[in-house]
Amino acid sequence: MSVDLQQLLELAIDLTGQAGTLVRDSRDRAITEVDTKSSSTDVVTAADKAAERLVVDGLLAARPGDAILGEESGDHAGTEVGAGTVRWILDPIDGTVNYLYGIPQYAVSLAAQIDGEMVVGVVRNPVSGEVYTAIRGGGAYRDGIRLTGPGRTELAQALVATGFAYDRQRRARQAQVVAGLLPLARDIRRFGAAALDLCAVAEGRVDAYYERGIQPWDHAAGGLVATEAGVRVAGLRGAPAGRELVLAAAPALFDTLHDTLVELGIEKV
């Protein structure tokens, strides 16, 4: 049975809207219940858990056959798991540290994948109200405005966003790569929410974004938004974007930035 991608998109818009409202409006209460995960930088609040529950329950109610991967609760197998099954990938709050500190740069990120291919992506910033959407082959939009990616193709003129893993030793090595890149690019930004970083490339607010050690829920939806805006999104040495590297840049900048990161030792990070 073929899947109506528009229906998936509408469901994702609805559920990220509900979750975004919950997250935004429960911040005062949620940040009094904070746990750490892999390190003191890797935090989870009561709102992460409540928003994930809301979206998972909504997906299970609307589409019980689908599979779901959530940052906080892991894998949920649907009733129809097999070829052609829709698999949702959810980050209830991407940018949890920003959320904790009241920095208005965090998002609810929800993507749908079929047979390993990302087909729908929604990234919602509940504070600014901006909603980024994409359907495979249908373009990328912010609040209905078509996104066309950044224009700059020279590294020396490129504003490059990045992020850091939670492991402290990795962070030290990631800092060395940033130190090498800084004199070669226009400047570096570390906003703290990978999904929004990818959407920022899609709309040309930055020229590129890269990060090593990132999780599927961080880049699934934003990666599709960027791709559909004409941005090249890929990983290390021609591999798909993944834990080794997520690199997003205009096609004419991509190889230069990729090769520069390799020369600077990104593979040792």
Ligand code: IPD
């Ligand atoms: C984190 C953010 C951050 C990135 C980290 C992610 P989380 O996601 O996207 O910008 O640098 O790698 O883990 O933990 O806030 O959902």
